[in-house]
Amino acid sequence: MTMLRAELRADRVTLGYGRRPVVHDVSIDITEGGVGLIGESGSGKTTLARAFLGLLSPISGNIWYGDQTLKKADMRKFRRDVQPVFQAEALDPRMRVGTSIAEALPRAARSRVPDLLEQVGLDPELAGRRPHELSGGQRQRVVIARALAVGPRLLILDEPTSALDVTVQARVLDLLASLDTERLLITHNLAVVERLCRTSHVLFAGRVVESGPTADLLANPAHPYTRALRDAVPKLGGDPPEAKGRTEAVPAATGCPFRLRCPLAVAACEQAPEPRDVQGRQVACHRAEDVLT
């Protein structure tokens, strides 16, 4: 089945709370095949997700939805097209899960609750349960069912599996991969992006430091931060992951934000690197060629 593309994109957005920007001049197109947003706590990835959902207005720049900015778009239609999937804690603990899902549906369509539960691999009988009576994986499926209720074209997924055990996580990832929607996936888990996203953006201190095809990024990173992230993932039977540099070094206020943590930093890094094309991807690093070799 062919899908209409959900045309959502960030065009040079700067985002923040109060006067302090936490995301700087970021442009991201949500293209087909899934888009991943990777970064550590505090990198600005959830702030970007909030902006993509129209929950936070940019300080500068625009979020475009089709040929309109979100400020001018028909938000009723937008909310049907673009749905968030957060961690399962987002369910109302007092509400039966069937009611939680039904709330998202027009009155006439509430009989669809059992179908939706089946679609996410849950027994329709579970509709009468409350969240605490379900396992973590089941709760996450309920959150997905509720997002699917309005027939969205795009899901914005914020760490959808990070609270789950590996076996449960694997099944939820299978489910997400099987859905007929576009997706923006926010995570610090590189293996998850590899599975669900054709394109990825790596965020550090509110700036995109590397963008490109996910497979290339992980196989052969061009930014030292992408490489550090990849090398920190423990591999079964592999060498223990090594921490390179001090992770608590604060992002530099001027020049390249990663330079205080970067093993390759040189004097030139005191000048902020502009994103440039290196072997089919965009990299903001003066030393990308040295990272690649």
Add this chain to the structure above:
Amino acid sequence: MSDHLIEARDLRVSYGGRVVAEVPRLDVGAGECVAIVGESGSGKSTTLLSLLGLTQNAEISGQVRVCGVDVLTASPRALRELRGARAALVMQSPHAALSPATRLGVLMRRALKLHGVRDVDRTMARAMEEVLLDRELLRRYPHEVSGGQAQRFAIALAIALGAEVILADEPTSALDVTVQAEVVGVLRRLRAERDLALLLVSHDLALVSTIADRVLVMKDGAVVESGPAATVLAEPSHPYTRELLEALP
């Protein structure tokens, strides 16, 4: 029994007659790392807590010795001394273990005095250095440090108190990968340098494979497989272990 720092035999923990964890045999020697793996509800955290007598309202049977203390029969005082100093617990959420209204330095100083540690200043400085933390952090409140720093502080506290055993329950699962690598690096180094016995509870098999000598796989309260980490993870004999390994993303 022998000279293992943690030794459990026929350990059985139940709540209201329902068995939630049953471990026939668990040994951790000095300088050794043993990991308990399994999914939520498998009984791995219950096992870990029961080793320090920290399960509430549970019926426990069997034999448990930690640093030579018979945990199931020890007096409350002996247990307090064991937990405070020789055997340290590192939890998943380091911030939950730290009082939010107390500066880290005050907290550490208080704990050291309580346990009669002499030369407090030097001990504190050395412990912070060993976990690669700046001493300046001692002036901060818990909310002013990152998750990785708080976790390393918890380890520093254990070392300052002279811990011989560290029991860690998912110590890095709330942390980013780069920070996780740093915390694991600190644990590995301390284990080698100080001959620490490390009991690690984790659902991350890949992580476990890089640090543990031996592994116990738990499912529904029972140990379904155990042995050297390299063997169990490379050639699992139980279908559940295989399922866990195949689920790795």
